Amino acid sequence: MTNDMAVLDVAGISKRFGDLQVLSDISFTVTRGETVCVLGPSGSGKSTLLRCINWLERPDAGQIYLNGDRIGINNGGVVMSDRELSRVRTRIGMVFQHFALWPHLTVLQNLMEAPVQVQRRPAAEVREEAMALLAKVGLSDKADVFPARLSGGQKQRVGIARALAMKPDVLLFDEPTSALDPELVGEVLLVMRELAREGRTMVIVTHEMGFARDAATRILFMDRGRVVETGPPERFFVSPDTERARQFIQRYAAG
Amino acid sequence: MIRDFAIVWSERDLLLSGLGNTTILSVLSAIAGLVIAFVLTPALMSKRRWLALTVRVFVDGMRCVPFLLFAYIVYYGLPSFGIRLDNWSSGLVALTVYHAAYLAEILRGAWVAQPREPIEAGVAFGFSGPRLFRRIILPPLLLAAGPVIGNQMIQIVKDSAFLTIIALPELTHAASSIQSRHYVPFAAFITAVFLYWGLCLVIEAGVSGIDRLASARR
Ligand SMILES: Nc1ncnc2c1ncn2[C@@H]1O[C@H](COP(=O)(O)OP(=O)(O)OP(=O)(O)O)[C@@H](O)[C@H]1O
Ligand SMILES: [Mg+2]
Numbered sequence: 001m002t003n004d005m006a007v008l009d010v011a012g013i014s015k016r017f018g019d020l021q022v023l024s025d026i027s028f029t030v031t032r033g034e035t036v037c038v039l040g041p042s043g044s045g046k047s048t049l050l051r052c053i054n055w056l057e058r059p060d061a062g063q064i065y066l067n068g069d070r071i072g073i074n075n076g077g078v079v080m081s082d083r084e085l086s087r088v089r090t091r092i093g094m095v096f097q098h099f100a101l102w103p104h105l106t107v108l109q110n111l112m113e114a115p116v117q118v119q120r121r122p123a124a125e126v127r128e129e130a131m132a133l134l135a136k137v138g139l140s141d142k143a144d145v146f147p148a149r150l151s152g153g154q155k156q157r158v159g160i161a162r163a164l165a166m167k168p169d170v171l172l173f174d175e176p177t178s179a180l181d182p183e184l185v186g187e188v189l190l191v192m193r194e195l196a197r198e199g200r201t202m203v204i205v206t207h208e209m210g211f212a213r214d215a216a217t218r219i220l221f222m223d224r225g226r227v228v229e230t231g232p233p234e235r236f237f238v239s240p241d242t243e244r245a246r247q248f249i250q251r252y253a254a255g
Numbered sequence: 256m257i258r259d260f261a262i263v264w265s266e267r268d269l270l271l272s273g274l275g276n277t278t279i280l281s282v283l284s285a286i287a288g289l290v291i292a293f294v295l296t297p298a299l300m301s302k303r304r305w306l307a308l309t310v311r312v313f314v315d316g317m318r319c320v321p322f323l324l325f326a327y328i329v330y331y332g333l334p335s336f337g338i339r340l341d342n343w344s345s346g347l348v349a350l351t352v353y354h355a356a357y358l359a360e361i362l363r364g365a366w367v368a369q370p371r372e373p374i375e376a377g378v379a380f381g382f383s384g385p386r387l388f389r390r391i392i393l394p395p396l397l398l399a400a401g402p403v404i405g406n407q408m409i410q411i412v413k414d415s416a417f418l419t420i421i422a423l424p425e426l427t428h429a430a431s432s433i434q435s436r437h438y439v440p441f442a443a444f445i446t447a448v449f450l451y452w453g454l455c456l457v458i459e460a461g462v463s464g465i466d467r468l469a470s471a472r473r
Pocket of ligand 2: 046047048174175
């Protein structure tokens, strides 16, 4: 049933809030090393989809598998306890639109917190890896600074390093550059391009069409809670199959 | 007047032991009150309606009872239910439980004012239950609510004076023993006032320490 190479397998996810059907029967798989960019107009359900993947939001129907393990429902077929869910969530890295760094912890402590407190890995080892990650995102000199003292671009690079510190199987990004001043977007995209080149498995919700075009291995275009179109960026941006996608691309190409 | 203060000075051991007892009472019930608040606050914020409602009734109830009356109930009322506490235990229990309700409400207010995303990030990174509260939610609450908690500590110190009515040998009790023994009401009470003031200054120094930590983080 699940693809051997599939890191993430989303099968028939639906979600409604009251009368609003936000997600309808969403299915897709992400194979190892893929960078899937999720595009779509505001309100099409992109954030809700990401939040369903790690069960921050509980899907009404459908299944999600991470490397073959069902998320949210345990082997007995019942909804996982908070503790079980927590264990699964450590395998999914998440990067937030508004960074969501922990304000009471320094940059280095932000990176070490979950690996040490949740994954129970030895602090010395985690610290070494965290310093290497900070070097990778160009923030070695900010290790002992509190997040409040960083620029937006620096905060988001810490956000990415924090997600990487857990060594997750897959990384989810929800509009990682949307809250940034335009001149700070580039430094974050640079880091994300590097991750794509390294072959990290990623699902990225974004409105950065240029980034999606040259960093994505595949585009997932959503509209009104459905996956309307999916394919490699060369095809999606040049000759989309659907009228909705064509309109969407035109609007973003124009503005 | 100078003679009156000389009399108070001659009774300094009594005053100092009163000051010591007031300090012990306040520190113990502040710590215990905070610890209880750390349990009450998540309950107030719980998605389990019955739990949130039960704790809400307790918290609101406490906040509407005058402390003196509550202390009477603990000391004189509980024995009718077979619970007999000595004056120290009664005083500590009354101060702790009463102020835990206030502290819980203070922390809840600070929690509601916190941005949601960092807490959600905690959940996404595998924190849940008490660990989520202790590691991710609580520290920013304490930093944000530091001054208000400090205020509550001062309230605890002042409320401890009521415990003189159950013959707890705290500072007010010491001052009134000195005045009744020597008829030096002004000197005895004004000395106590300055000693209370000193305690408040210590608390305020603590608060500004917390504020320094907080301002580095915001
Ligand atoms: N917790 C919630 N309760 C009720 N409605 C919600 C909730 N979360 C999202 N919605 C609604 O679901 C729809 C999809 O929201 P979602 O945030 O997933 O869209 P999105 O594609 O991420 O949009 P954007 O590009 O603006 O971020 C919206 O209409 C939104 O108002
Ligand atoms: Mg969104």
